[in-house]
Amino acid sequence: MIDGFRHFYPSKIQYTWWNVRQSPTRRDAIGWRIDHILFPPRLLDSVMKVTIEEEVYGSDHCPISTVIDLDKIKES
Numbered sequence: 001m002i003d004g005f006r007h008f009y010p011s012k013i014q015y016t017w018w019n020v021r022q023s024p025t026r027r028d029a030i031g032w033r034i035d036h037i038l039f040p041p042r043l044l045d046s047v048m049k050v051t052i053e054e055e056v057y058g059s060d061h062c063p064i065s066t067v068i069d070l071d072k073i074k075e076s
Contacts (some may be wrong), residue, residue: 001038004050004066014052020060037066046072 005014015031024030037050049067056062 002041002044004029004039004047005033005052005064007044007047008050011016014054015062016052016054016064017061035061035064037064042075043068046070 005012015029016033016035017065018026018031020026032066033052039047046069047066048069049065051065053063053065
């Protein structure tokens with residue numbers, strides 16, 4: 001499986017989880033990237049974009065979104 005975010009951003013540091021019970025926290029941009037979108041290699045050509053939506057609040061995690069071109073998915 002291929003980590004979609006790491007495929008598009010091989011050296012970017014961005015997190016999906018922050019410990020809300022300790023400091024430093026999300027405000028300080030210190031966390032972990034424990035949420036992933038994984039793709040099998042045969043589908044990678046159809047993945048257009050993977051985004052960590054760190055501006056979305058409401059949890060100690062933030063959502064990850066992806067855009068997939070369904071027309072590019074090849075029959076296996």
